[in-house]
Amino acid sequence: MPTPVSVLAPQASDKSEARPIIEVKGDYSFWYGENQVLFDLNMAIMPRQVTALIGPSGCGKSTLIRCLNRMNDLVQETHHSGDILLHGKSIYDPAQEVISLRRRIGMVFQKSNPFPKSVYENVAYGLRVSGEKRKGVLDEAVESSLRRAALWDEVRDRLHTSALSLSGGQQQRLCIARAIANEPEVILMDEPCSALDPVATGKIEELIHYLKRDYTIVVVTHNMQQAARVSDRTAFLYLGRLVEYRETEQIFMNPEDPKTEAYVSGRFG
């Protein structure tokens, strides 16, 4: 078994700020029933950076990202040890409402899942469920979110047609716009491009690059080139353990762990 590597404090970097926005600590472990899927994780995610999670299938990348906004609560019979902090406060604190946690940490799924409603209603959804009724506010939020998701020009004329009429890439960008509309601090992306063609993938990657200015982004990806292209820092997970977590450049150019090297050079995966 490989020994866990913990990277608590980020390496000196001109982009990093002093305090991490999310901290996974206390040897965070996670179980589905009897089955342990995450082992002794400790890592920190820095604000306004893109953090990529890579690793072979079944290594726990998606489980980890779903732990960050407690989406795993929906799965019955899970438990964990250790803790995850958002701005230094535990997300498992009973006083922490899951609903507000998820507003602060938005999520984009592997397969685009627009609601069978209009484009407008999809983007306005998060605001509507939080009780926003003023049309002016909604209109403005919809437009700015769509603009920031680089979708505005494509859908401005059909805001009120069904979101299902959009192409796959547009649907995924709509899901991103929908997440942005909530003004979250962190956006989690679970393999956002796995179902898209190269052109759409390129657009999403551009978008991630652009969004980084305002948001902290955690992206799970199978595609190492993508990780190399979009992320500032990369974590390599293997069999539920964090093998290496460093600046992306370092991971790809100069991996410390032989498993990392084997993975990034394509010898398994």
Added chain:
Amino acid sequence: MDNRKSSQRRRFEVRPVTLRSDRIAAVAFRVGGSAILLMVFGILVFIVVQVFPLFQGAKVKPLHERSVESAGYVLLGVDEWTEFPFLMTRDGDFHFFNLNDASPPHVLRPEALGKASPTAWAYHQDREMAGLALETGECLIQQVAYQPEFDEHGQREGVRVALESVASINSGAEGVIHALDFDQTERQGLLATIESSTGGIRLRVTSYQRKVGLLSAGDWQQADSRDLTLQLSGRPTHVLVGGHADTMLVADDSGVVDVFLRRTGGLELIQSFRPFPDEKIASMDWLAGRRSVVFGSPQGQLKLFSPALEEASGQVAYDLARELQSLPGSPTLFAASVRNRVFLVGSGDSVSLRYGTTGAQLWRDTLPFEPRFGLIGSRYKNLLFLSEDNRLRSFALDDPHPEASFTGFFGKVRYEGQSEDRYIWQSTGGGDDFEPKLSLIPLITGTLKGTLYAMLFAVPVALTAALYSAQFLTARVRRVVKPAMEIMASLPSVVLGFLAALWLAPLIESHIPSVLLGLVFIPLSAVMAGLVWHRLPPRLRDILPQGCEFLPMIPLVVTVFALGWWLGPFAEKLFFTVSDPATGQSVADFRLWWQESLGMQFEQRNALVVGFMMGFAVIPIIFTLSEDAMANVPQSLVSGSLALGAGRWETARRIVLPMALPGIFSALMIGLGRAVGETMIVVMATGNTPLTDFNLFSGMRTLAANIAVELPEAPFQGTLYRTLFLGAMLLFIMTFAVNTLAEITRERIRQRYQSTP
């Protein structure tokens, strides 16, 4: 090389067995599918074929014709089979003719008549009795006795006729009687005569009676005789005696009709009215049963009057029941059927058959001859006319369902004895002159009422339960709840009906305030519990795992229901105290309060009981189907919504419910269809009273229950039989309409919320 090629070919060849089974399966499915469609269609065709004759008019075809010697006939009568009619001459001879041949008539003469000739006559087809008035003022009542003769095989060979004297009544008339009528029951009779004497035209009434022992009846004895002329406003022209020999109607030459009723002190004038405001009365005749009367004016107007109990005075009074379609001229021909409310009426050669109660014209024709007399055969299978050219003509009448008509089934009809037009279902009744009342409106109303109350109870329970189970309940409990509910759906409805009738109905009847309080308290407690739960600090809330919120709810609901049950009698005392009209004391009784304060009926087997029990039968269906629909909403959309910070309720409301709407809708419609067609529960728990109201505490009779209840009493291909099929057709149409509507709506909703392919 060849070898390799052929083996390669074999590799890509489909095995013959696969092909064959594929083809057989395709054919079998096609046959099965079309057989089902064909069968459904066949059932529909069968029902329509059964119903169709109800709406057909009467068919009349010539049957026999023979000439009779012209001897100034004044009366026409006929036997039950319309084979041996008789004609009475002015002298009082009865000539019996055989319609099948041209043989000379068989002549009989009442013995008591002697050599004298009658001055007035009346013949009652229903009792086959003739009344003859003599110049002496004596009236002979004669029975025309037709006795069928049978051969050794039980076949009818012929008919033997005889004239038997029933009674001989001295009317005490001083002048010459020129009109008479009579009616008698087993023990009493009433004879009315109009005579012209030197003192003018007088009306005289004689009542007679006899004692009836166990084995034999005594002779008729004359009781008293009275002159009622002074009570009339004009000179009498027509007189009718009917009811049960206790009603007399007299028309006078001023167009006024006076109604006399037999009271203890004798006949009493109870009512005078003018059937035609400006005209005289040309004809006046009873319909079968001798209660309703048809008046004809010289212009050919026809009006049906029926007796009804006036609520205000408690008196019986004649009242216009229906204006009938007019004749081209003064009525010259009138004959009532003795079986039903049909009558034959004519003016000159234009004759028609009418159904009195609904006024429907069953048949009309211009005859090629001028009828002098006409009759409807006693079996309602023949018409018989004596034409002016002295020929007896019989016709075959084919009208199996005269009482069936669109108006009768769906319209308001004023039946005999009623003071207003009403929807009534009453298919069978006591006496021979009972008229079936076949309005389907009470049954349709009953069906809708039962369905409404069942759905009112079932829909909120089933849908909220389904939503909770699909979206909130922990999977472990859900795995138990769902199959349990499905088993509930397979509970035989006869068991539910039995429970409803024998356990629930009496229980509810004595605890209505408690039940009502429970109905209010339970939803209220749920809402309150939700509010309290929301206010609880998260630390306390987290003790209970998500999806197990039902655990504290169960004891709460039970407690609240028990509280309502316990508070019921206090509420009854507080709100439902009423003074008992029987004892004058003030009692707390909801049943009495409902009747006394609201004036509405209260029955033990009521819509509330049916709502509960039928709701209970419908809940599992709606629950299972709509739960499936909600659980099938893609998890990715639910996750998407939750990830955007929506709560579970917001997600259910904004994503799950709209997406599951088509499924929920069809669940509701299937539940509705079940409730509409449900039979056993309503048969057992509704009391089967065909009412036309939506009162929560009265019973009902649904179309389905009606078929179940009445089918054993419906003779094959009779009117009732076909009417039950009409009810079945309505059920068919109702479910068909509901399902079609459901399918259209479902498609529309589905298009709106098309999910990702």
